[in-house]
Amino acid sequence: AGVSACLITKTDTNPFFVKMKEGAEAKAKELGVTLKSYAGKIDGDSESQVAAIETCIADGAKGILITASDTKGIVPAVKEARDAGLLVIALDTPLDPIDAADATFATDNLLAGKLIGQWAAATLGDKAKDAKVAFLDLTPAQPSVDVMRDQGFMMGFGIDPKDPTKIGDETDPRIVGHDITNGNEEGGRTAMENLLQKNPNINVVHTINEPAAAGAYEALKSVGKEKGVLIVSVDGGCPGVKNVQEGVIGATSQQYPLMMAALGIEAIKKFADTGEKPKPTEGKNFFDTGVSLVTDKPAKGVPSISVADGLKKCWG
Amino acid sequence: MSEPKAATKPHLEYENVLSGSSKQVAQFDSDKKTPVQKFQYFLHSSPAAVPLIVLILSLAVFASILGSKFFSPFALTLILQQVAITGVIGAAQTLVILTAGIDLSVGAIMVLSSVVMGQVAVHYGVPAPLAVLCGFVVGAVCGFINGFLIARVKLPPFIVTLGMWQIVLATNFLYSANETIRSQDLGDSAALLQIFGQSVKLGGAVFTYGVIALAVLVAVLWYVLNNTAWGRHLYAVGDDPDAAELSGVNVKRMLISVYTLAGLICALGGWVMIGRIGSVSPTAGQFANIESITAVVIGGMSLFGGRGSILGMLFGALIVGVFQLGLRMAGTDPQWTYMLIGVLIIAAVAIDQWIRKVAG
Amino acid sequence: MSEPKAATKPHLEYENVLSGSSKQVAQFDSDKKTPVQKFQYFLHSSPAAVPLIVLILSLAVFASILGSKFFSPFALTLILQQVAITGVIGAAQTLVILTAGIDLSVGAIMVLSSVVMGQVAVHYGVPAPLAVLCGFVVGAVCGFINGFLIARVKLPPFIVTLGMWQIVLATNFLYSANETIRSQDLGDSAALLQIFGQSVKLGGAVFTYGVIALAVLVAVLWYVLNNTAWGRHLYAVGDDPDAAELSGVNVKRMLISVYTLAGLICALGGWVMIGRIGSVSPTAGQFANIESITAVVIGGMSLFGGRGSILGMLFGALIVGVFQLGLRMAGTDPQWTYMLIGVLIIAAVAIDQWIRKVAG
Amino acid sequence: MAQEPILTARGLIKRYGRVTALDKADFDLYPGEILAVIGDNGAGKSSLIKAISGAVTPDEGEIKLEGQTIHFRSPIDARKAGIETVYQNLALSPALSISDNMFLGRELRKPGIMGSLFRSLDKAAMDKFSRDKLSELGLMTIQNINQAVETLSGGQRQGVAVARAAAFGSKVVILDEPTAALGVKESRRVLELIQDVRSRGMPIVLISHNMPHVFEVADRIHIHRLGKRLCVINPKDYTMSDAVAFMTGAKEPPVEAIAA
Amino acid sequence: MAQEPILTARGLIKRYGRVTALDKADFDLYPGEILAVIGDNGAGKSSLIKAISGAVTPDEGEIKLEGQTIHFRSPIDARKAGIETVYQNLALSPALSISDNMFLGRELRKPGIMGSLFRSLDKAAMDKFSRDKLSELGLMTIQNINQAVETLSGGQRQGVAVARAAAFGSKVVILDEPTAALGVKESRRVLELIQDVRSRGMPIVLISHNMPHVFEVADRIHIHRLGKRLCVINPKDYTMSDAVAFMTGAKEPPVEAIAA
Ligand SMILES: Nc1ncnc2c1ncn2[C@@H]1O[C@H](COP(=O)(O)OP(=O)(O)OP(=O)(O)O)[C@@H](O)[C@H]1O
Ligand SMILES: Nc1ncnc2c1ncn2[C@@H]1O[C@H](COP(=O)(O)OP(=O)(O)OP(=O)(O)O)[C@@H](O)[C@H]1O
Ligand SMILES: [Mg+2]
């Protein structure tokens, strides 16, 4: 039989993972690899991922690509797979510890957060000193992407994040508050409304992803504030980039799930053929698939790409 | 034919004395009612009164803590906007729970309907009114399947709607390919879908069409439940389906119509949701089940059917909305809010139980 | 004292003929039973038979499609490992559902217990056995609160456990600060917590201690339900609580003990879960509610209480496990799997209903 | 009997799983008569009248109302055909009011557009009708027609159920053990009510275990045994002892009674 | 009455919300007698015996068993004290077997370690005992002691309930309308059973609406009216007409009966 591989994503409902799956499928077809995809039911559903890893072992797969829901919790299952001779590559989200996987192809979420933070600070200029910032986070459970983007934004913006592994321990007066969105439009809108009620002078909004940003925009629009507020986000999905184009979102950090998946499949194929494992990016402990700030209003000192470029690379 | 016989026979001679028997019935209303007892009786006889009082109290508490920032026309109408979807879905849930059922598939039906509306309008280029109609048809069909399985195949509602939940949600993801339709794309080709997001402003107060839709829906259902035969039959079915059947209610047809109507209302909820979030998202509405059941329960409705008022559900939804906004404005951590709502659910039902027990 | 009177009085002279009355009872077992009817009667009288047959059939189908990759000792015992947590929590749910209740808080209690075990062992440096004990105490306390509110305050189980679910989950997040305790950290200081992850290998078959724990738990509960007074009382309470109370069962104490025991079993589930996933994660187990209810329902237990066997629950859990692994191995999209499980839930109950209806 | 029976059943069979509740049962009711149905517990009396009133569908057999073969698929069909039944378990909705219960399934609507378009109930008219009917039947102890049925005593509930049947039955009224749980006074009231209804020319089927009551009011007695009609006797020709003996199988019934 | 009453109650009050079911009710039961309790529907008879048997806790009042004040908090307490009750709604668990029902709450355990440590039930012993008891009471028509109660006819169920009370009652047996839904034959069987139990020296409280039955078996008749004991009469001194007249308020009871 030929080489077979597994792709395990956090969910199969988020377009990010859907695109990741498409990228992997396309590459697998090209290389003649049999690919089977698995997913958790919701973000944070680690047991389904454990079950998926076991299935892959039983199924005789050569390698596993995984975006872990629980970066610490998945480690023992990953170890089992590696002990069984499978190549395990973490996609998008590094495991904790990062060397629990054979390799990590990921976005640097902290960097993604930093980029939008820097861009927001630079765009506001002097006004950044007394900006009013709202944070629209993911879920009450504070998963690691959530924490890294949120805290990265603070670092980039010039807010002291205190404990960078924890949301909510900051004391900077510019923070109006944190609310959760479940990463969707409805949550984004409600959270924005709530925080606006707390302080109507919010002028910067950090959103965990673009659907939440779209919801926040609706809330701002309903009170006629959509013009004066900077919304920044992370993801780089096509609807999100289009929203940047139309000024809904100021800037977004684009990540490249298709690339992660395609690289992952290539690595597994190579491992199956030659036994060689992929190497991390120079100077980092993972293979950085890159993140670029997408905006048509570039700010000085913050590297960015244009919306046109962003649209070419967008996913979903 | 024999003549009617004389009423008295040797065997029953002892019954002759009955003509002189007292007409008094063995019912002794206790005269010395304390004000507390009177109050309890009032609460008992008007099922929506308890949640209304709790609502007013919680408004008062948050208003006194947070001041005018909270107790402003704008903030108060904001709460209405935030509970509009829960309220609409709660109305569907109310009908089902009045029949002693439960519908776990409301959220899934809502999302699938909204996705169908969006996809049909944007991707197939069908005129918006027709697209909305398609959404309603999908909602009604899902509801009808629920009703059919419950009424005809006689399966427990919990299980049917548990299964349908998974089936409808999976269908939704498969059909939509997890793709969000952006607000702008909708605005171009099918602005009608977003109509519930528009609003009427009265001073600081902002009433979205979604809020108005909720108010109209609740008013219509209130009228239907209280002033039409269908409404009386609904209560009878929830109270005791066997008795209802034997005394002339077509229980199966009632159940099917209730679940179908619930599906239709869920489709309306989907439409309202498009208005609220602007876009069409297949991942929205994941908590509509729990939120609608919570609203119904806090609104004092019995999960055993046949008792409760749809106004109670509305108040229940508003109580949750007040708590969520109030706690958030007070700067409470979201996790504490969750916990408090858990406590609120239990407390609301405990109070209700206490009233029932004491007022009898 | 008066003498006992003669049995006959003028008023009842017509009853004198009774001495000659036939002793035959009006029960007419139909003699001409078809094999189908006999089979139905067998299915009806052994509640776990239907799920067992479905289990065997689904094993056979997947084995024929997927061949030895699926039908190997390794893959089959893998299914056991994958359903171990659902099975343990399903056992808790079984007890509760036998009393005509439902426990929506099982998953939350399981997670909180596991988090407490981990935190106490790793962060407070308490010896592992004591930490495990703490976890069990937490589980039992949560269960006790459920039981107390249901039995003493007489609140509906659905609502109590809905509230507790949110409360316990929020407590869990607040207490754990959303922090996962890594497998390595556990291994260093409290390997006992991971004991259920260890395994016995027999040829290709791998039995983790978690699977063995599930088997022992089900066997013990089966014995308790069928051969002890407590078990009989449990069925009586679920069947008709008023009748049970009047005929000498302390219903309140039974309910409290059932929910407390369910809490304890959830804590065991939390321990098994630590073994399975290696680490202690506060976000784990979010679907334990639905999965345990699904297992119970597919296992042929009545949500109205008093009927069903714990073995049915085990088979129900295994059916879901077989489908999940089989469909995954066949490369089916996960959404199709969810949809199929939705269909399975409804179909399982429909078959059960059909058997009941025809076999009477 | 010179007249044609108003309601007949032939060869009714009804099985509940392994129990055969009706085993080729026959039944005849003549116009204007009170027909009592007696039999041991579990003889199939309730099953018989449930089959006749549409509450269960017999597996086999034929039912005729005024010579027309009928197939009731629900109690509503039977009601529409003029057969009103008071079931053994009463069949009132506890949480609804007396008036709601009286009119359940045949509510009156307001005249004009409120009724036709908005389908609004004419509560005033229904309340008035209910109050009149209850007073007519001497149930004046009920103070409030909008009282929930669950707040009534057993006797009062029975009264409401009988009043409903009497008020709406146009062809046949069936009563299944209407006095089983009632006190002496309440039972008497119900018996009077039955005679009242009969005096208006309506035939009545009365199921009862109370022999004195049966022999007091019945014109004919249908004796049910082991799922079928054993015989029909005239209470003037036989004693209670005879009836009990036939019913319990202590004595064989006479041939002419079986033929009846 | 020369003897001391075995069971007395004084001034019992029980309110259900706005309804006062017991309004300072008194009660006396003497050793070895059959005491009938009669009264209109809703008079409070069931409430009275529920208070005595621990099924409800009275709001006020005192209950004494053999001169000792008792406070039952549940039917279990009353059973432990030797009071067995057959409730109006029977109180059998439908899905459990006859034998399970007989022993519910007082199961026998196996001897030895299986019983003491593993708490295993001695099913064989319980089945045997149940079978013996049922045969003793002439209920041989039940074929299988492990049959679920829900498969029994109403009369058979009543028989099981009465058999249970008779088998385990050591001081008092209370029966609330045990023949209400029963046929002639089945009622007779229950009455025989009652006399059987009394002949073993056990006092019995019988609630019934059936005057002939009451006058046939009762030694004394407690007449309950409007939530309280109106009077107690001896069936040999009064006619049924008198009893019904007192019970329904048609006639004032004599002073000496009230004092009783
Ligand atoms: N819904 C049902 N399911 C199963 N068996 C039933 C059902 N209804 C009646 N039976 C059985 O059918 C038989 C006849 O019952 P039915 O109620 O007609 O008797 P009955 O003559 O009315 O008795 P009773 O005088 O006690 O009311 C009994 O054996 C009964 O157990
Ligand atoms: N659980 C309860 N809740 C509310 N009211 C009750 C309850 N039980 C009894 N009652 C009321 O108390 C009064 C007395 O009822 P009880 O059952 O004692 O009467 P009874 O004499 O046994 O009547 P019957 O002869 O009809 O059985 C009635 O008005 C009844 O409605
Ligand atoms: Mg009957």
Ligand SMILES: [Mg+2]
């Ligand atoms: Mg009573």
